[in-house]
Amino acid sequence: xxxxxxxxxxxxxxxxxxxxxxxxxxxxxxxxxxxxxxxxxxxxxxxxxxxxxxxxxxxxxxxxxxxxxxxxxxxxxxxxxxxxxxxxxxxxxxxxxxxxxxxxxxxxxxxxxxxxxxxxxxxxxxxxxxxxxxxxxxxxxxxxxxxxxxxxxxxxxxxxxxxxxxxxxxxxxxxxxxxxxxxxxxxxxxxxxxxxxxxxxxxxxxxxxxxxxxxxxxxxxxxxxxxxxxxxxxxxxxxxxxxxxxxxxxxxxxxxxxxxxxxxxxxxxxxxxxxxxxxxxxxxxxxxxxxxxxxxxxxxxxxxxxxxxxxxxxxxxxx
Numbered sequence: 570x571x572x573x574x575x576x577x578x579x580x581x582x583x584x585x586x587x588x589x590x591x592x593x594x595x596x597x598x599x600x601x602x603x604x605x606x607x608x609x610x611x612x613x614x615x616x617x618x619x620x621x622x623x624x625x626x627x628x629x630x631x632x633x634x635x636x637x638x639x640x641x642x643x644x645x646x647x648x649x650x651x652x653x654x655x656x657x658x659x660x661x662x663x664x665x666x667x668x669x670x671x672x673x674x675x676x677x678x679x680x681x682x683x684x685x686x687x688x689x690x691x692x693x694x695x696x697x698x699x700x701x702x703x704x705x706x707x708x709x710x711x712x713x714x715x716x717x718x719x720x721x722x723x724x725x726x727x728x729x730x731x732x733x734x735x736x737x738x739x740x741x742x743x744x745x746x747x748x749x750x751x752x753x754x755x756x757x758x759x760x761x762x763x764x765x766x767x768x769x770x771x772x773x774x775x776x777x778x779x780x781x782x783x784x785x786x787x788x789x790x791x792x793x794x795x796x797x798x799x800x801x802x803x804x805x806x807x808x809x810x811x812x813x814x815x816x817x818x819x820x821x822x823x824x825x826x827x828x829x830x831x832x833x834x835x836x837x838x839x840x841x842x843x844x845x846x847x848x849x850x851x852x853x854x855x856x857x858x859x860x861x862x863x864x865x866x867x868x869x870x871x872x873x874x875x876x877x878x879x880x881x882x883x884x885x886x887x888x
Contacts, residue, residue, distance in 0.1 A: 580605050580654065582635040583704070584746060588628040589615070602631050608638065611652045615642055634744070667694075667734040669752040674840035676724040676754035682717060684736045691715050693735045693744075701731035701749035708733070726757040726839075727780075727832060756783055758839040759828040764846040769820030772846050774805075775812040776828050779839075783830040784808045786838070789815065794825040794843035801827070821850035 587599035602608055629642040638654040665683040684690055697708035712719045724730060731751040737744040757779035765773045778785060787805040788795040795801035805813045818824060827841035856868040
């Protein structure tokens, strides 16, 4: 059901949810909205829903661009009661959910959404750290165009960014209800990692942490450097320390290591910092026997993962 009212009165320019049965002083009472005499007249004329009357669920949605206003109230059996103040109703302009994706390094947050196809439809996105903007004046503007995606770059590590989307029609300045979403950027990666072969069965690792509060997690593989915390094999996970010796390795084998910063409070991991080293080959077996007064026979084996064997000799004296 739709009712219209005429008049030149200016209305509070906002979009909000208010409750008919809220007490004065309660934010859901919406003092600003009720400051309009015309709005007050509308509220008193709204039919009472016997299923909601007297409860905090007896609420309505108010949306206004200052020149016009629309009040909608859900009634029994799913019916919607709409009261329009002005020449046209302020309809939702293709309101949609804002979906965020986060890239770890360098920190970047992207967003996508949908919108109606009416001519002149645009989207406004604003952001704020830690909490989503509640009005179109709060926070920093990220986008105001016909685009349906954004990429917010130059962000800080380990920071919660919240974005709010409004779709609107630029011709009539009619805004949709808002859609908000938050995402936390990943920790800063380990600054550097150095790996050195110590023997045929051990490799030494040392690294520089980007933040002493992070847990350092090191994963190992013999195929390629692990890119996520599920790849390879975990060999180290500690909050303190900046070195480790990896033992029990195979000789003549290349090992790839990736170090990750892990923030235990957000349960997020950084991008990997990687390096590799090859263990020394195993010593060959050798057998020497004299075959004549002027020659010596030498037999040896080529160790696994080795491509050559060097043999050196020295002359001795027998008395």
